[in-house]
Amino acid sequence: MASLRALLAKPWIWSFIGALLVWLATVAFTGGYGGGGMITAALSLAVFTVIVGVGQMFVITLGPGNVDLSLPANIGLASAVAMKVMDGNDQMIAVGLLAALACGMAIGAANYLLIWALRIPPIIATLSASFIIQSVDISYGRGLQIKPPPGFADFANRQILGIPVLAILTVLFTIGAAIALQRMIYGRSVLAIGQNIRAAWLAGVNVGRIRFLTYTLSGALGGLDGALLAGYFRGANVDIGNEYLLASIAVVVIGGTSVAGGKANVPGVWGAALFLVLLLTMLNTFGVSAGVRLLLTGLIIVGVITAAGGQKALR
Amino acid sequence: MTAAPVETSPKSSSERGKLARARLLRSLLPALSLVLVLLAIAWLNPRAISYFGFSLMLNLAIPIALATIAQMFVIAGNELDLSIGTFVGFVGCVTATWLKDAPLVGVVILLASIGVYALLGALIYLRNLPSIVVTLGMSFVWQGLAILILPKPGGKAPDWLLSLMAFKPPFVPFPIIAALLIAAVVYFGLMRTSYGVILRGSGGNAAALERAGWSLLRTKIVLFALAGLFGVLSGMALIGITTSADANIGNGYTLLSIAGVILGGGEFVGGRVSPIGAVIGALTLALAASPLLTFMHIPPDWQVAANGAILIIVLAARVLISRRER
16 A cells, blocks of 8 residues: 555656546447557657657756747758658668757757857747748758658558557667666756756756756757658658647646756656547547547646646645 | 937946946837837838838737737746637637627627636646646647637628728827837836736745735736736737638747747746837737848748747847846
C-alpha cells in the first residue's frame, strides 16, 4: 500500500493513468477489436511528440518565460533539408540526418543569440525566429516534393513484434535524457537555473553556457524530429511541424513538469504524448465531428491540468 | 534618435537627467517605431499617406488593437492568453450567425463567453494553474465551438455592425479615431483610476496587495473578464470589416496580440503594461504586416520573415535604451 501511495505521488503517473483510461474506453467501445493495433499506432505517432517534448521540457525547466516557439518552423525546415540532402539515395541517409541535426542546432543557437545578445524575451525571440525560418523554408522548399530514400522510409515505419523500432530507440533516448537531467552536471544545472537563476549563478553554474546548450539541444531535437517525420510520412512539407507547437508544450505540462521551471519530468512526457495521441484516436473511433473533437480535446486538457493541480497542491 | 527634450532643473544631477532621458526614450520608442514605419511607407509610396490610403492600410488595425488590449489585461496580471486568437474566431462566428439571425441569443452567447473568461481567471487563481496551459486547452475549445457553429466559411455580419465599421468621418479616417478612442478609454481605466492601479499591482507585487487587504481572486477575475470583453469587441469589429466569418479567421491574433503588447513597451512580468503603447504596437504591426512590405516589393515568400525582422529590430532598440536606464 505504501509503495502504491508512493507511486501515486509521482507527478507523471497521472498521464499514464489517463492514457490507460482512454485506451480502455476505446477498446470497450470497439468491443475489444483493434486494441493492439491502436497501441502500435499510438506509439509510432507519440514518438515525434516525445522527441520535441523532451527538448521543450529542458527549455521550459530553465524558468518562467523560457519556451521554444520556433519548433514547428524548425521541424518544417529540417524535414526539407534532410530530404534534399538524402535526395532519395539510401547511401545519403546518415548525411541527411546529420544535416537535419545541424540545421536544428543552428536554429537553436540563433534563438539563444537573440535572447542573449539582444535580451529579447525567449517567447518573442523564438517567435520572431520562427517567422524567419518559415520564410526560408517556403523559399527553399518551394515545389519540393522529394520522397525520402526507400531505406529511410522503411526504417521509420519498421516494427518488431508490433512495436515500432523508432519507439524503442526513443525510449532509450528518453532514458538517456532522464539520466542527463537527474544525474549529470548539465541536467542538475538546468534544474538549478530554473529554481533560482541568481542562486545558480552564485553557486558557480555557468548560466550562459547551460542556457545556450539547452536552446541548441531543443533545436537539434526539432531538426531530428523533422527528418524522422519526413521519413515516416514519406515526404517533407512546410506544414509538417505545425501541430507540434501546442503538442510539445502540452505534453511537457501534462507530464508533470513545472511551467515555473526547476522541476522536470521525463517519463511524464511519454505518458502525456500517449495520452494525447490515444485521445485523438478515441475521438476518431467514436466518429465525432472535427468541432466536437477539438472541443473535447480542449476540455480534457483543461480538466486534466485542473485535476493535477498547481504547484501548491502537489507539495 | 536625436536628443529628446529633457526638463533640466538645476537640482537634478546629470546622472538623474540621463536616467530620465532614457526613460523618456523608452516610453517614446513604440511611437518612434510607428513613425519610422510611416516614414518608410511615405517614402516608398507618397500616395498612401492620404485619407483613403490610411483607411485602406489600417483596415484591420481595429480588431488587432482590440485583441492586443485584451492580451494586455491578461499580461498585466503576469499571465498569458494563448487562446485569444481562436476566441476572436469564435466570437466572429457567433457574430456572423446568431447575432444577425437571433440578436438576443447572440448577445447572451457573447456575454456567457465573457463569463467563461472570468471563470478561467478564477480557476487559474484558485487552483494555482499555469495560464499558458489552461488557455492552450481553451484555444481548442473555442476553435471546436467555432467549427460547430460555422462548419464552412460564411455567415453574414449584422447590418448595424457593417455600417458602423464602414463609417467615414470627415478628415480623419475611422481606424485612427477608433484607435485613439480605444487607447484613451483603456488608458484612463487602467492607468488613472484607483482600481486600475490595484489591477496592475496584482502583477507587480501580488503579496503586497494581498496583505493590504485586496482580493487577488477578484483582480484576476476582473482582468480576465476585461480580456474576454475586448476579445468579443475584437471579433465583432473583425466581422464588421470582413462581412463574413470563418472558424480560423482569428488564429493569427494570438501571436500578433502578444507581439503588440511587447512592442508597445509591456513586460511579461511585473504588471508593466501600457495601453497607449499596446495600441501603437498593434498599429505598427498592422502597417508593417503587409502595406509596408508590399510597397518595398518584398516577395510574398519573405514577408513573414520581414515581420520577424521588424519585431527583432524594435526590441533590440528597446533593449539598448533599457540598458542605459539601469
